[in-house]
Amino acid sequence: MPTLPAVTTIAQTIQLSLAPVFMLAAIGQLLNVLAGRLARVIDRARALEMMIHKIDDGPDRLRHKWELRLLDRRMSIINAALFLAVSSAVMACVVIAGLFIANIFKIHIGTWIASAFILAVCLLILCLTAFMVEVRISLRAIHVRKEILNG
Template identity: 80%
Template sequence: MPVFFQVSTIAQTIQLSLAPVFMLAAIGQILNVLAGRLARVIDRARILEERVLGLETGADRVRDIWELKLLDERMSIINAALFLAVSSAVMACVVIALLFIANIAKFHIGTWIALAFIVAVALLICCLTAFMWEVRVSLRAIHVRKEILS
């Protein structure tokens, strides 16, 4: 005989899962921003690679190599932030799944659900920290060269 769950039970579970669902939406937007920044960094690195290969010596070549190193650092930071954001999203999905499993099967795993949510938030905090770090690194390349200003 099939087991039917009351609509109120499912509705309550859906209400409980709203916070992780909103968190997933926010993570999606963060992923979009990070992917856009990574694409722009890669495009700039490709342009600079071609310029460096064409220049034998000189101050421009030195500056382009310096900027390439900076772009390489930014790519690594963005990749780490992307990994952390996706990990956070996966943990938020685990929280949602555990909420439904616990409610339907009458498991008492509230502590595990809370821990999974804490891990999801901690991963998101680490992602945002990496994003802030990448922005700070990117600001190093924005300054106008002193020889142009004088």
């Protein structure tokens, strides 16, 4: 009959899994922020698409087209950031599951678990970098036009 792991061993595994669990909580919040930003960008793009058909050729039409290109780029970057965040969360889950599997079945996969955690952190870094790039791009569209300020 196989022996079951002691409660203390499970408690130690739970303690080891706290860092990836906190990481999952942070990624969840980040996903919420990214999804909100994506929704706002999509709403703005739809509004501009409706407006652009009502404007004749001129500076306003050019500005709307410029902003639509910017919004399209932002959507792509946010989608990439979402993919990276979800991938990071999946790897954090793999780490947590790996810790318990290694403990319960007494297998030595510490190197694999460490590698999975490093990958999760690297994916999170890439996600945050994409988020930072998207925020910087968004700042281009919110400046007040000089012709309005000077007029």
